Amino acid sequence: MPVGPQIPFVKPPITFADQIQKLQQRGLIVSNRAEAEFYLSQLNYYRFAAYCLPFEQDHASHTFQANTKFEDVLNLYIFDRELRLLMLDAIERFEVSLRTQIAYSLSHSYGTAHPHLNPAIFHSTQIYDKSVENLEGEVNRSREDFIRHLTNKYSEDLPPIWAAVELMTIGQLSKWYSNIKKRRDRQDIARAYQVDESILTSFCKHLTHVRNYSAHHARLWNRGFTLTMTVPRRGPQDLVAGLDSTQQQGRAQRKIYNTLVMLIHLMNIMNPGHHWKQRLIDLIQSHKIDTSKMGFPADWQQRQIWQ
Secondary structure, three states: OOOOOOOOOOOOOOOHHHHHHHHHHOOOEOOOHHHHHHHHHHHOHHHHHHOOHHHEEEOOOOEEOOOOEHHHHHHHHHHHHHHHHHHHHHHHHHHHHHHHHHHHHHHHHHOOOOHHHOHHHEOOHHHHHHHHHHHHHHHHHOOOHHHHHHHHHOOOOOOOHHHHHHHOOHHHHHHHHHOEOOHHHHHHHHHHHOOOHHHHHHHHHHHHHHHHHHHOOOOOOOOOOOOOOOOOOOOOHHHHHHOOHHHHOOHHHHOOHHHHHHHHHHHHHHOOOOOHHHHHHHHHHHOOOOHHHHOOOOOHHHOHHHO
């Protein structure tokens, strides 16, 4: 909703060459205009400008700090892009793992292939009905051979849970998991990740937002997230010590550092011997990133989980 008087937007579109000229007038050093114009023709000036912000000395005039080069801004953009891809890699692995844990735990706890068809297992009827409706939509839209086989051969309204979860996104899994009525059932699933069910619930909700930002190519590296994760105070020592509990206050809490630590913890469980953590460290170092902008504490490299 508008918070004050509105005025017409009168800024005209400008050419790629004029975009470069505007950046130069603001103090950005552009050594190769043709190359810079090419990048802007692929990236969109408005998108590129978001990565200029950390290099500004005055936001009102958008003037750059002395000696800031086009390559400095581009380097930050490339880092952010590669960070999103790395995040999606870890989130995909966790999503597949969580599907497995939910299907295995609920089917064995209730002795049925279709625990998701029993509303008594779940807390909110409204959330349950919406989750089932969404799942039915996914089943009806699916062109997967295994879904066609199950729906054509069997009489149940939905496929067995170990098939149904294969159609669920991290966001849908988060809603199903958080709506499980009994804490004992949620805890059985969370135990696989060595955290309390309340921590897993919080992280799944937070990770849904992180995934959406990543999948839609939004800026990630220094973003302040509106939905944050709960920082566990108990659990594996390397996890608890690796997290930044001081983020409970202030804007730093909303940065991505704790998300990365939790993903490292999960990767250690899901795929021992993985290279995801080292790929992340190498990415930060190769692009010479100021990690404080990502909420990293000054001593992060000395913490055991990063070793």
